[in-house]
Amino acid sequence: MECAINGSPYQFTLSPATPLSELLRSHGLLSVKQGCCVGECGACTVLVDGVAVDSCLYLAAWIDGKQIRTLEGEAVGGKLSRVQEAFTQSGAVQCGFCTPGLVMATTALLAKPHVKPFTVQEIRRGLAGNLCRCTGYQMIVETVQACEEEQ
Known part of the structure; x- marks a missing residue:
């Protein structure tokens, strides 16, 4: 294979x-x-x-x-992707255990064709399979919104 x-x-x-x-x-x-x-x-x-x-x-x-x-x-040439950078800058990373999965789910969500911007409900639905015990999700949602504004 x-x-x-x-x-x-x-x-x-x-x-x-x-x-x-x-x-x-x-x-x-x-x-x-x-x-x-x-x-x-x-x-x-x-x-x-x-x-x-x-x-x-x-x-x-x-x-x-x-x-x-x-x-x-995701990091190319030692440079973080925009999603990785946004997670580190926003404080959406706390204990960090869920962060890799959330970064990958966010990357996939932002790559989907959609009418911009995503609503909060669409972001929450798009990341629904990723659990985080530390952040309460609001910072994560705001991070996705910030990534979308950069596009």
Whole structure:
């Protein structure tokens, strides 16, 4: 099986039951957090062909021919992506456990064609699968709005 992870080609031989989160973490991509392992928290969110998925539920066997992006692939040339920068500047990062998943979910949300700007309800719905125990979500919503204003 072949795929690209953060722009680099990979070949794997693996068990059909291996979750994508386990495969990615075993290759040093530690931004993919193993929180609940049942698709409830979003801490393991990655992009598969641009779509945000819970990698704990997504089987690694399904990645053949796909493009996978993790948080590690967002910073290019040592420069944070605009979403990463916005999260750090806004204070939306507190303990940080949920942040990689939220950054990836936000990246996918902002890439969707839509009438701008997103409403607060649309942002909350777009990030609904990502849980955060620290921020109360308002700073996260404001961060998404700030990213959208920069576009």
